[in-house]
Amino acid sequence: MSMNKKRTKKEKGTSVHTHIFLTIAIIVSLFPIALLILNSLKTNQEVMENPVGLPSVPQWNNYVTVWQQGGYSTAFLNSLLTVVVAIVVVVASCGCCAYAMTKLKPRGSRLVGNYFMFTMSVSVTLCLIPLFFLWMKMQLMNTLRGLILIYIGINIPLIVTIMKSFFLGIPDEILESARIDGCGEWKILWKIVVPVSKPIFLTSSLLVGLAVWNEFFYANSFIQNDGLRTVATRYLAFTGQYSSDWSQVCAAGVITILPMVILYLIFQRQFIEGLTAGSVKG
Amino acid sequence: MKKKVMFLNFRIRKRVLDMKQIKKTKLISKSERKRELLAWTMILPALLLNVFIMGGPIIGTFGISLTDWDGIRQASFIGLDNFKKLLQDTHFFWAALNNLKWAVFFLIVPVIFALIIAGILRKVKRGQLIYRTLFFIPYIVPSVVVAKIWTLIYSPFYGITAWLEKLGIQNPPKFLADPNISLFSVAFVDSWRYWVFLMVLFLTAFSQVDKSLEEAAMIDGANPVQTFINVTIPQIRPTISMVLILTTIWSVTTFDFVYLMTGGGPGSSSELVSTYMYRLAMQNQQPGYASAISLVMVLFSVVFMSVIGLLRKRGWEI
Numbered sequence: 155m156s157m158n159k160k161r162t163k164k165e166k167g168t169s170v171h172t173h174i175f176l177t178i179a180i181i182v183s184l185f186p187i188a189l190l191i192l193n194s195l196k197t198n199q200e201v202m203e204n205p206v207g208l209p210s211v212p213q214w215n216n217y218v219t220v221w222q223q224g225g226y227s228t229a230f231l232n233s234l235l236t237v238v239v240a241i242v243v244v245v246a247s248c249g250c251c252a253y254a255m256t257k258l259k260p261r262g263s264r265l266v267g268n269y270f271m272f273t274m275s276v277s278v279t280l281c282l283i284p285l286f287f288l289w290m291k292m293q294l295m296n297t298l299r300g301l302i303l304i305y306i307g308i309n310i311p312l313i314v315t316i317m318k319s320f321f322l323g324i325p326d327e328i329l330e331s332a333r334i335d336g337c338g339e340w341k342i343l344w345k346i347v348v349p350v351s352k353p354i355f356l357t358s359s360l361l362v363g364l365a366v367w368n369e370f371f372y373a374n375s376f377i378q379n380d381g382l383r384t385v386a387t388r389y390l391a392f393t394g395q396y397s398s399d400w401s402q403v404c405a406a407g408v409i410t411i412l413p414m415v416i417l418y419l420i421f422q423r424q425f426i427e428g429l430t431a432g433s434v435k436g
Numbered sequence: 437m438k439k440k441v442m443f444l445n446f447r448i449r450k451r452v453l454d455m456k457q458i459k460k461t462k463l464i465s466k467s468e469r470k471r472e473l474l475a476w477t478m479i480l481p482a483l484l485l486n487v488f489i490m491g492g493p494i495i496g497t498f499g500i501s502l503t504d505w506d507g508i509r510q511a512s513f514i515g516l517d518n519f520k521k522l523l524q525d526t527h528f529f530w531a532a533l534n535n536l537k538w539a540v541f542f543l544i545v546p547v548i549f550a551l552i553i554a555g556i557l558r559k560v561k562r563g564q565l566i567y568r569t570l571f572f573i574p575y576i577v578p579s580v581v582v583a584k585i586w587t588l589i590y591s592p593f594y595g596i597t598a599w600l601e602k603l604g605i606q607n608p609p610k611f612l613a614d615p616n617i618s619l620f621s622v623a624f625v626d627s628w629r630y631w632v633f634l635m636v637l638f639l640t641a642f643s644q645v646d647k648s649l650e651e652a653a654m655i656d657g658a659n660p661v662q663t664f665i666n667v668t669i670p671q672i673r674p675t676i677s678m679v680l681i682l683t684t685i686w687s688v689t690t691f692d693f694v695y696l697m698t699g700g701g702p703g704s705s706s707e708l709v710s711t712y713m714y715r716l717a718m719q720n721q722q723p724g725y726a727s728a729i730s731l732v733m734v735l736f737s738v739v740f741m742s743v744i745g746l747l748r749k750r751g752w753e754i
Contacts, residue, residue, distance in 0.1 A: 176553075186589060243485075259475070263475070273494075276737070279689060279730060281489065286723075371691065375718065400588060407584055429575065
């Protein structure tokens with residue numbers, strides 16, 4: 155009895171230490187983001203004099219200035235359009251593809267699987283040069299269409315792979331009995347597979363959305379027109395122009411990260427599971 | 437000859453079967469073919485989109501690497517000359533050496549951080565999810581913003597350097613401006629974002645660890661640290677080796693943070709193979725040579741993975 159008591163006491167003791175340690179670790183590791191938010195609410199003068207402290211008077215106006223000067227309304231519309239189209243096309247095409255590859259298994263589908271494994275593991279920088287010149291020739295350079303097309307293409311291997319591993323868990327018996335009842339494959343896909351696979355469609359959409367929202371390599375190389383920039387590259391252009399004004403650079407940073415941080419806080423489980431399941435670097 | 441015999445055989449067998457059966461088999465094979473056709477129509481949209489954006493261009497990269505193309509004029513075929521040029525390009529080897537340093541840094545610093553925090557966090561029953569959620573935030577912040585925040589933190593005028601100066605430290609490190617440490621300063625920023633990803637991977641692996649072994653070790657008198665290193669970590673070895681392999685491959689192609697924070701400078705102290713390739717392709721108008729470099733990057737990953745696969749087949753546990 156007394157030993158039991160001792161033990162629980164000891165466990166409690168270590169766990170308080172653990173909580174303190176972990177809290178400190180979190181504060182240290184999130185410090186740069188806190189810095190971004192704090193400095194976004196200061197005047198530029200204040201950032202230079204006191205970069206770490208709290209803002210004396212929160213300058214909410216910074217956001218309004220940055221939003222207007224940075225042309226963020228257009229940038230948000232561009233990003234939103236890009237994200238939505240990419241998600242719809244990727245999820246729809248990958249859903250069909252993964253279903254056929256796991257449940258219909260036509261001859262040659264294993265080869266397709268291997269092909270996707272390969273394209274998933276190569277770096278997207280490898281495709282840059284041919285795409286650059288192809289896009290010039292096809293006059294897709296400096297268009298959102300062209301950029302969206304690239305985002306769709308580069309996100310497909312990962313989404314097919316994670317959808318495949320989910321569909322493998324759907325028992326064949328359900329599909330078989332539907333087939334006996336005279337259901338066509340499209341109907342099975344739409345009426346049976348999609349409803350039970352909602353979680354993976356959500357995760358896939360979030361992954362594509364995050365990847366597209368944060369992407370800058372292709373957006374930076376393929377879009378030069380300010381009015382067509384997405385939020386991430388708009389941020390690059392803006393900070394290039396106003397690099398000396400740190401309060402505005404920080405405010406623009408907050409505007410850039412806010413949509414994804416909010417989405418993340420709502421769907422943190424899906425984000426974490428999706429990102430680690432695919433084992434991709436964002 | 438053989439074909440003919442088989443055909444005859446088939447005909448005889450066919451005659452043996454009664455008519456109904458024949459109709460049925462024909463029907464099945466027809467519906468089978470129809471199903472296969474349907475399956476391919478489902479596969480093709482995704483496949484073609486990816487081939488158009490990735491598969492085709494990868495072959496294109498290979499083709500361009502065999503030419504002296506400058507992006508404007510007619511290209512001429514020069515065989516493997518670009519690859520020969522590569523072997524004599526000291527700048528390329530300098531960049532590759534930086535990639536190696538980057539890989540070493542990434543195989544040590546974030547991995548150890550992630551192991552320690554995951555090891556502590558796994559003992560926490562209440563609130564583990566909240567900690568995990570908060571720790572993971574940096575991973576979803578876009579690299580453009582991360583790079584800017586850290587440029588401010590590293591700034592010699594308002595950042596750590598100025599702060600250390602105020603504390604009276606002589607010649608504090610000038611992170612991004614000092615050629616000796618610029619590469620590692622950038623690597624630290626990338627790993628600040630990367631380690632949380634590894635931490636979550638390790639945390640998942642730890643949740644499947646056999647607890648009775650640890651308890652046995654504790655009863656035998658091992659302290660928690662000894663138990664963790666000698667009993668717990670060996671049990672997640674598959675995850676650790678996967679992490680090490682992934683980290684090595686990513687270190688070869690890493691691009692974002694060096695491009696955003698130093699552009700390879702000062703001088704070429706933080707130049708990586710990818711930033712060198714990007715500059716050759718976009719500014720120096722040498723897409724042919726740049727393609728050869730990006731192919732070498734992929735070749736490294738392919739060879740590396742093949743070696744790992746081979747060793748695994750030989751019975752190495754990696």
